[in-house]
Amino acid sequence: xxxxxxxxxxxxxxxxxxxxxAKPESYEFDKTxxxxxxxxxxxxxxRQAIEFTNYSGTLKLDFDKPAKSTVEVEFxxxxxxxxxAPESDRFENHLASPDLFDIAxxxxxxxxxTAFESEDGKTGVMRGxxxxxxxxxxVALNVRLNNRGAMGGKARAGFSATGTIDRSQWGLGFxxxxxxxxxxxxxxxxxxxxxxxxx
Numbered sequence: 001x002x003x004x005x006x007x008x009x010x011x012x013x014x015x016x017x018x019x020x021x022a023k024p025e026s027y028e029f030d031k032t033x034x035x036x037x038x039x040x041x042x043x044x045x046x047r048q049a050i051e052f053t054n055y056s057g058t059l060k061l062d063f064d065k066p067a068k069s070t071v072e073v074e075f076x077x078x079x080x081x082x083x084x085a086p087e088s089d090r091f092e093n094h095l096a097s098p099d100l101f102d103i104a105x106x107x108x109x110x111x112x113x114t115a116f117e118s119e120d121g122k123t124g125v126m127r128g129x130x131x132x133x134x135x136x137x138x139v140a141l142n143v144r145l146n147n148r149g150a151m152g153g154k155a156r157a158g159f160s161a162t163g164t165i166d167r168s169q170w171g172l173g174f175x176x177x178x179x180x181x182x183x184x185x186x187x188x189x190x191x192x193x194x195x196x197x198x199x
Contacts, residue, residue, distance in 0.1 A: 024060040024068055025194050027157070033190040040167075041180035050095070054079055059191065071113040071128075078107035099174040106133045121145075126161065132170040139165055141185065155193030162186050 031053075039049035054076040062068040077096075096103045109132045118124025122145045130139045141163040148157045163185045167173060173181060 024062040024070065025155075027059040027061050027155075027191040027193045029055070029057055029059075030156075030190040030192050033158075033188075035186075035188045037186045039184045039186070040182070043178050061193070067116070069113075073111045075109045075111075076107065077101055077103045077109060100172050102133060109133075111139070130165070130170075132172070135170050137165075137169045139163060139185075141187070150196040153195055155196050156190060157193070158188075158190040160186075160188055 036052040036055070037049050038052070039047050042048045052075050055073055056076075057073040058070055059072075060070040095101055098105075109130070111128055111130050113126055113128040115127040116124060117127075124143055126141045126143050128139055128141075129136050141161040143159055143161045146158040146160060148155075150156060165183050165185060166181050167183045168176060168181045
């Protein structure tokens with residue numbers, strides 16, 4: 001998602017129904033209802049995962065013309081960027097080391113959406129550029145609109161996104177092939193938009 005996920009809003013911008021005359025509107029992540037997870041196969045014994053928790057996004061969504069939307073997400077890897085790891089201190093220190101993310105030199109990652117494809121307006125593919133350790137490669141996510149409405153007087157949209165990347169492309173190949181190069185990305189998010197007028 002570059003603290004990863006520009007991913008989330010881009011998908012929503014694309015799949016939501018169009019509104020006549022709409023202009024790009026600002027949305028933000030509801031972080032209490034957003035999970036950005038990366039998981040992998042560990043020696044064939046189990047699937048393990050980390051969650052990226054420290055991120056910010058520039059999300060300007062045009063439901064009428066998604067190509068005009070701006071979706072960028074930056075991930076802060078240096079502070080609070082994963083949770084839920086067993087023996088977390090040791091594991092997180094290894095993830096932060098030069099073997100993997102090398103956060104002393106590369107404290108952030110970023111994602112920029114570049115294209116959106118859909119046939120039914122509810123499911124589709126979002127393509128973009130993911131930069132980690134100053135290396136940029138293409139990624140594609142399958143996205144699904146879960147719901148769109150209003151809550152607390154503001155527009156709200158929720159969606160799911162999934163995809164697979166090869167971590168070795170970004171210089172993160174330590175432990176391969178015992179630890180899989182293929183990383184599954186899973187995103188569940190709710191986005192909060194502008195105020196909604198009462199009907």
